[in-house]
Amino acid sequence: xHGAVVNxxxxxxxxxxxxxxxxxxxxxxxxxxxxxxxxxxxxxxQKLKFVNQPKxxxxxxxxITVDESLDGLKVYLPESQVWNR
Ligand code: FES
Numbered sequence: 766x767h768g769a770v771v772n773x774x775x776x777x778x779x780x781x782x783x784x785x786x787x788x789x790x791x792x793x794x795x796x797x798x799x800x801x802x803x804x805x806x807x808x809x810x811q812k813l814k815f816v817n818q819p820k821x822x823x824x825x826x827x828x829i830t831v832d833e834s835l836d837g838l839k840v841y842l843p844e845s846q847v848w849n850r
Contacts, residue, residue, distance in 0.1 A: 766790040766827035776846035783827035785809065790826040791816040791846065795839035802829050802838070817845040 769777035769790070778789035785808060794802050799822055805813060809828050813819055826840065 766825075766829075768831060769826060775848065776842040777826060778846075779827060781827075785812060785825065785828065788812045788816050788825060789846075791819075791843060792824055792826045793820055793841040793843070794822045794824050794829075795841065796822060798835070798838050801834055816843070818843040 766777060766779045766783055768774075770779050777792070779787070780789045781787035783790075791813070802824065805824055805828065809825050812825060813823050816823065829835075831838075
């Protein structure tokens with residue numbers, strides 16, 4: 766989430782700054798990367814119930830810890846979060 770915000774990625778608002786209260790950082794993890802990003806916690810899953818267009822690979826990007834093992838990670842955004850197309 767932080768990487769998306771500082772690089773002005775359209776569609777990641779992150780209104781709560783990573784406090785796991787807003788779900789405006791919703792994203793989809795590419796199927797080839799879900800194992801490396803890990804699974805959503807129970808608290809994160811509760812928040813994901815309220816996002817638009819949830820999928821099995823939905824995550825809240827603020828809950829993903831990024832390190833070198835995620836170099837090349839592919840993340841997609843729900844259509845409802847992309848405004849400048
Ligand atoms: S930034 Fe608010 S839940 Fe992720």
